[in-house]
Amino acid sequence: MANPFQEIRNNQQFYFENTLRKSSLFERKQKLKKVKKWIKGNESHIIKALYDDFRKSPEEVRIAEIKPVISEINDALKNLRDWAAPQRVKTPLYLLGSKSHIILQPKGLNLIIAPWNFPFNLTIGPLISAIAAGNCAVLKPSELTPNCEQLIVRMIIELFPPEEITVITGGVEETTQLLELAWDHIFFTGSPQVGKIVMKAASNHLTPVTLELGGKNPVIVDNTANLKDTAQKLIWGKLINNGQSCVSPNYVLVHSKIKAKLIIELKKAFTKMYGQTKEEVQSNNELTRVVNKHHFKRITSLIDKSIEQGANVIIGNEINSDDNYISPTILDNITTSSAIFKDEIFGPVLPLIDFQLLDDATSIINKEEAPLALYIFSSSKKNTKNIIRNTSAGTTAINETTIQFIHGNLPFGGNGHSGIGRSHGKYGFTAFSNERAILKQLRGFTTIKLIYPPTNKFKRFIIRFMTWRM
Ligand code: NAD
Numbered sequence: 001m002a003n004p005f006q007e008i009r010n011n012q013q014f015y016f017e018n019t020l021r022k023s024s025l026f027e028r029k030q031k032l033k034k035v036k037k038w039i040k041g042n043e044s045h046i047i048k049a050l051y052d053d054f055r056k057s058p059e060e061v062r063i064a065e066i067k068p069v070i071s072e073i074n075d076a077l078k079n080l081r082d083w084a085a086p087q088r089v090k091t092p093l094y095l096l097g098s099k100s101h102i103i104l105q106p107k108g109l110n111l112i113i114a115p116w117n118f119p120f121n122l123t124i125g126p127l128i129s130a131i132a133a134g135n136c137a138v139l140k141p142s143e144l145t146p147n148c149e150q151l152i153v154r155m156i157i158e159l160f161p162p163e164e165i166t167v168i169t170g171g172v173e174e175t176t177q178l179l180e181l182a183w184d185h186i187f188f189t190g191s192p193q194v195g196k197i198v199m200k201a202a203s204n205h206l207t208p209v210t211l212e213l214g215g216k217n218p219v220i221v222d223n224t225a226n227l228k229d230t231a232q233k234l235i236w237g238k239l240i241n242n243g244q245s246c247v248s249p250n251y252v253l254v255h256s257k258i259k260a261k262l263i264i265e266l267k268k269a270f271t272k273m274y275g276q277t278k279e280e281v282q283s284n285n286e287l288t289r290v291v292n293k294h295h296f297k298r299i300t301s302l303i304d305k306s307i308e309q310g311a312n313v314i315i316g317n318e319i320n321s322d323d324n325y326i327s328p329t330i331l332d333n334i335t336t337s338s339a340i341f342k343d344e345i346f347g348p349v350l351p352l353i354d355f356q357l358l359d360d361a362t363s364i365i366n367k368e369e370a371p372l373a374l375y376i377f378s379s380s381k382k383n384t385k386n387i388i389r390n391t392s393a394g395t396t397a398i399n400e401t402t403i404q405f406i407h408g409n410l411p412f413g414g415n416g417h418s419g420i421g422r423s424h425g426k427y428g429f430t431a432f433s434n435e436r437a438i439l440k441q442l443r444g445f446t447t448i449k450l451i452y453p454p455t456n457k458f459k460r461f462i463i464r465f466m467t468w469r470m
Pocket of ligand 1: 113114115116117118122140141142143170171172175176189190191192193194195197211212213214215245246247344346372414419
């Protein structure tokens with residue numbers, strides 16, 4: 001059976017070859033300005049769509065869905081000329097006479113597949129990089145946040161012809177069909193499990209991929225940490241989007257000496273931010289809901305199993321299945337065998353595991369796949385340096401969580417199981433560009449003529465000289 005998306009792809013290819021390939025930086029900037037204007041004019045619609053999908057608060061939508069996209073646009077508008085400028089490179093002695101540089105050209109046809117947790121930001125954010133780099137794109141937003149999906153459909157119809165940018169809605173079936181086609185780049189954000197499917201499909205056409213994946217982000221709190229500050233930052237970082245964030249702290253390795261004090265501070269920070277009583281917490285509009293029943297059951301079952309295995313509930317574990325509500329939950333007495341430790345939690349649960357030696361903490365981390373984010377809370381430069389040197393992660397924040405994601409000058413991405421490639425700002429622009437190497441030789445001259453066949457004694461000498469200090 002013919003692929004239902006083949007024609008869309010072919011139309012984009014025609015448009016890219018005949019129109020977009022020749023587009024100027026000025027034209028790209030005009031498109032980015034158009035997108036910015038649309039977002040500003042539709043802010044209330046974006047906020048409503050995300051509230052309807054999973055009760056995301058207007059404040060969170062502004063900070064974590066709209067602001068990062070606007071920042072991407074502003075960054076590109078400011079820096080596009082620099083990013084796209086040809087980069088001169090030095091000439092090695094043996095190529096004397098030639099001159100070389102690198103140009104960044106648009107890759108062409110791009111498939112952008114997005115998850116549900118930041119459904120606007122993670123669909124439109126990569127699109128900004130793709131537009132800045134001069135590309136066509138097919139967007140596949142998540143089917144699990146249908147209001148945002150429909151908003152993105154309307155947005156793209158209003159802004160672009162389908163042969164330049166279009167949206168395909170749907171789930172596994174549609175994504176599988178899209179992945180059968182040949183693209184010039186696939187930018188996927190989602191789980192490592194589906195990341196493997198994407199990479200396998202991409203290999204059929206040798207398509208380059210950016211995989212922005214997830215995983216279990218560890219936190220180390222050592223015995224020198226400022227515990228009040230640590231607790232506030234952990235509660236905030238954990239409860240953005242109700243823990244449904246790829247950079248959410250997944251488990252806390254806490255020095256046994258200061259664990260009791262950290263627990264006191266965590267309780268204080270939580271009640272200050274989200275309410276004193278169960279009722280206050282449940283009715284707090286700043287707590288997003290778990291996205292659907294499937295994830296609600298998955299998370300509650302992980303909590304229940306962990307309690308059966310000996311976990312203590314420090315706060316939370318109030319549920320309401322009508323509303324997919326799980327109150328923010330902190331679990332103590334967790335070990336690496338606990339159910340809650342096994343996978344990325346992606347929900348409002350923070351497990352605490354104690355350690356005595358820093359080496360024990362880093363060895364727990366190193367037995368797992370390399371995380372997307374590692375967080376260190378410490379006042380000791382020596383401990384911080386040791387932790388960084390002895391572990392591996394896509395990103396790391398010291399005495400902070402989460403905000404490395406919104407720093408436009410830092411590359412964002414994982415390491416192996418947590419991702420391949422980098423996004424944001426210049427790094428996103430480069431992901432959607434082909435770095436083309438250009439070498440220009442003088443007419444009638446090349447040092448390489450000195451070694452053209454047939455070889456003789458003099459040429460052998462030259463070759464030995466050229467390879468002498470390799
Ligand atoms: P997911 O992998 O289930 O889905 C992502 C996309 O893939 C969706 O558009 C979905 O329709 C599609 N998809 C799902 N199953 C598929 C299949 N079998 N074949 C083809 N396509 C399929 O991820 P999710 O549940 O939407 O998002 C949560 C995951 O994403 C978490 O692991 C989280 O850590 C990760 N994430 C990573 C980042 C990052 O920037 N690194 C950001 C957000 C989320």
